[in-house]
Amino acid sequence: MLKIAVLGCGRIGCMHAENIAAHPRAALAGVFDVHRPAADDIGRKLGVTVFDSAEAVFSSRDVDAVLIATSTPTHADFIEKAVTAGKPILCEKPIDLSLPRVQRCAVAIGTTKVPIMLGFVRRFDPGHRAARDAVQAGDIGDLHQVVITSRDPGMPPVAYTEASGGIFRDMTIHDFDMARFMLGEEVTEVSAVGSRLVDPALMRRLNDYDTVTAVLKTASGKQCIINNSRQAVYGYDQRVEALGTKGMVVSENRRPNMTTLHRADFTGKSAPLLNFFIDRYAEAFMAEIGAFVDAIDSGQPPEVGFEDGRQALILAEAAIKSAAEGRTVKTSEIG
């Protein structure tokens, strides 16, 4: 049993804490939050230690590993401290919104052997993974094009949007990682287009977009097309498609049940899409904990690590620049 402490007891931290508590090969070593009442609530509910400080977590002998789910600006600091303390890390994305800060963090941790895993949870979705596995197994031959459709059900709260770093760093970042996961080789060029259609006034104020398309290309010419919208009223739309020389594989959307209704004016699914990321990726979040435990047990590096977080941010920076300048941006201009 790997004893994992959770830092950050917001919505995602609490979900991770419950998943760790329920996982057959992990145990919840305790929780911490700068806002003590939040930590107390979940600590009491799950019957675990509430730590007084992050330092107390890092120095505790009863903590084998840490899951970092605090606010984004603290991620890099906590990664550095956990590395110093020798505690394996599962950190929510992103490492930081600032690429220079990420670069400094990379320097600080150097060539540490402490396992660091980044929370790009979609890699652990059974459907997306089955698609990636089909690609790797050669089921579709040589890969040519990947199409990622990724649309949120609706705009997040304004305060969230203001602090998000913009759609490319906040939302598309998941798709940039999915692109790298599917493509199997590094992206060298990014062409992005942004529009303000869902909430034009807010987007203009923030110099942000709510509807974007990014086209990525690798050195060998493989393409990945990402389309994002902040508003898909029919539900959280999460699809991944890959075309190759021998065929196509598609990870389709999921619903809570497979019931269909047929009426004079309607034939279709009676249940809407799983509409909230925690529901949609429930299996993936649990599998992510398992993958973290596996990495530590096996001594192998986690399959998605610090460098993956850095690369996804580089693609976000390239997309921001591309959309702003109306030109294809090479990733070598960024990293």
Added chain:
Amino acid sequence: MLKIAVLGCGRIGCMHAENIAAHPRAALAGVFDVHRPAADDIGRKLGVTVFDSAEAVFSSRDVDAVLIATSTPTHADFIEKAVTAGKPILCEKPIDLSLPRVQRCAVAIGTTKVPIMLGFVRRFDPGHRAARDAVQAGDIGDLHQVVITSRDPGMPPVAYTEASGGIFRDMTIHDFDMARFMLGEEVTEVSAVGSRLVDPALMRRLNDYDTVTAVLKTASGKQCIINNSRQAVYGYDQRVEALGTKGMVVSENRRPNMTTLHRADFTGKSAPLLNFFIDRYAEAFMAEIGAFVDAIDSGQPPEVGFEDGRQALILAEAAIKSAAEGRTVKTSEIG
């Protein structure tokens, strides 16, 4: 937290024990099996008491309720004992293979207020339940026909088949309950047809069938058509369809993921059907525990009880008689 003890530590008992242990509103009070090592294994794994006898379970103050997952011939005895002990019961189907034994058990428990729930787990499947809810909500108007397709992936072991009581009592019993769940009124007539196609020699020896169709009719004329096969090599086929004056609702099959593969010679699902009843109905088994806890917490009778178990067995007896005599059998001839 409702403290539930599990009697019977075979495959299904162990699954229930794990579900109870993981359920947020239930606790596993201990386990018992006549074969002590089986109880020891799961007791050790889950860190709970292993009882020495069934009597020890029924008399324990630390047991709020019991889940009976022992061999079928012991069900009725344990139900009677648990009622005497005042312990609420969740009992795996069937109550007994013998209708007279079930009738005696009914007399023995009389008008007890001890909650008794029968493990007709399919009622708790999200898809089938959504279909039933659509019917009850009037989404398809007045109900006319129900079609239940229920096919096992393959023949069970010979020893199991020999002791099963025959396909109607063992396999169709689930569909008889599903029919009653969907129809919302009692069945009055049963017409059944049996064939020996999968393993004719074994079926002749046991005077049993491996491929059957049963057509049920209610007093108002509503029909339910059940088709069963012991062998669907494409997977565990579990579908429920209901036709009414305003439309149709269908609970379709489920797969572990929603990935499709498209090749020159193939377009389809890349994943097979969920192929084992414990996987297929995993959500339903967990929901069943929740429904049991709810019934006890609320003081309401469980939504599927002893009488439902008795009625399903009456339909099985009617079907056996119908298939043997080549005629429609009224349930009033049986019960």
Added chain:
Amino acid sequence: MLKIAVLGCGRIGCMHAENIAAHPRAALAGVFDVHRPAADDIGRKLGVTVFDSAEAVFSSRDVDAVLIATSTPTHADFIEKAVTAGKPILCEKPIDLSLPRVQRCAVAIGTTKVPIMLGFVRRFDPGHRAARDAVQAGDIGDLHQVVITSRDPGMPPVAYTEASGGIFRDMTIHDFDMARFMLGEEVTEVSAVGSRLVDPALMRRLNDYDTVTAVLKTASGKQCIINNSRQAVYGYDQRVEALGTKGMVVSENRRPNMTTLHRADFTGKSAPLLNFFIDRYAEAFMAEIGAFVDAIDSGQPPEVGFEDGRQALILAEAAIKSAAEGRTVKTSEIG
């Protein structure tokens, strides 16, 4: 070019006339109807001869073959006359509503070599045929069960229903033929159940049913389950499913286009089922003409002939008897 004359210029006759006119290997030799204006209309529209009498058709040198689409009571007479005249026949189903009349017709035509094809059009549907071909090719191994769902969008006019001979002779007759098409061996036993749910008053008056299930069994035990309703408000529901030792094949419903609509409260097909048998089986009706021409060109007997019409009627008679008497009826009791 095979010159075919059409007898009967009602809805179906006119459709056949247009199909023959449009067929690349057939020509419309003329039309006839006892109600002269009906024949004049379609004759003028298609620019062909309008015959004064059926006799004029049978004796015409310009007529190579005849398509009989007159009212049912005239079918047997016209078949006998066409045989006498040596004109190959494509006759709409049924041969007659009276089995004795069909038997007399069989005697009258004896061992004629004149090709007689029965209009069981569903055999020519691309989907149903692909399913049958999969069965014959061994794609699903040995056949065990066939399930035919066949529901009309709504009740026909009362006058039609009164003269129809009852649901088994009028509607299920198509499914009896489909059963024989799929099963590939003769049915020996029929168990049928009828209900009065759509229009109980009318059904009682006519001693008919509007909702029926028939279970057919062959000597080797293969089963075919047919379910019919006179009212499926979601559209003309036409499905055929076959289960065998190696898998299942399903011919699904068809829609005019493959467009789906996804909204907050709805995900599904934006187009309803093809709702009228002439639209649903448009391809099949055209293919039927082609099969008739092929049979005559090749000198081979048509793949669906007089005996198929007689056998389907025997199954209808058996089903009527079974539903009335509440017992399984052997076809040997009928034929």
Added chain:
Amino acid sequence: MLKIAVLGCGRIGCMHAENIAAHPRAALAGVFDVHRPAADDIGRKLGVTVFDSAEAVFSSRDVDAVLIATSTPTHADFIEKAVTAGKPILCEKPIDLSLPRVQRCAVAIGTTKVPIMLGFVRRFDPGHRAARDAVQAGDIGDLHQVVITSRDPGMPPVAYTEASGGIFRDMTIHDFDMARFMLGEEVTEVSAVGSRLVDPALMRRLNDYDTVTAVLKTASGKQCIINNSRQAVYGYDQRVEALGTKGMVVSENRRPNMTTLHRADFTGKSAPLLNFFIDRYAEAFMAEIGAFVDAIDSGQPPEVGFEDGRQALILAEAAIKSAAEGRTVKTSEIG
């Protein structure tokens, strides 16, 4: 009956000739081809006049309208001649591969009242049209994003590719028109990315691509993403998706039948996609003839005309420039 003559008796011209001959409101006035034997073959088969020259067609009193299906370099000339002769025109796309030639043709025909329709056949596909109609009816609210997937089954012959004008002018041109059809407002910016993956050597030699993505944007910010590949071995992949403020509509792929096969190792469609554009768009080609007849009968301009052909070519030119220069190109730079 509108008497239409067909110029050009290649594969597409012959298909159009047969469609006109079969159309209830059109008649085939004759055919012409510079390669006389090609015209003779189809003329004999359909029993129509074979013209000696294009001039003979334009001057014939028996010709109400012309369908131009000759080689691309002759289109603009024939359009000019037909306009001079006052014959309404249905011309296969493109008008010409050279935008300057198209501009000169525009000047030549000036403000002619002679109806000119461009053969962008996909607009007449029932599925794509149902999607467009749903957008126009407001079913998905305000339009935000269109995604067009358009992939050929395999590379055309080398000679065809060499003369095609490149993938953007030859293949994407259909999608540029579909984008305009769906968007309902003009595109102002084009960002395109090209890769050489299917046949890199040929593509390098021709300075062409076989795998491309184009992202179009309108003045109001609406986006259309087109992805093309010359090689989809699973079949001719033709999908159109539109996202709006109230939902999404998708025109899915089509197959020749709706039969599915379910085996131990396979669940899916037993029939491949309709794999050849003439089969896939068979209904659309026939509907196109109907729309041409309707336009002439009603005196309304055809719904897809000369200017649509010119605009699609402008988008192709912008895409070529964008892919070559690695930047977003404004359509105002081209037109």
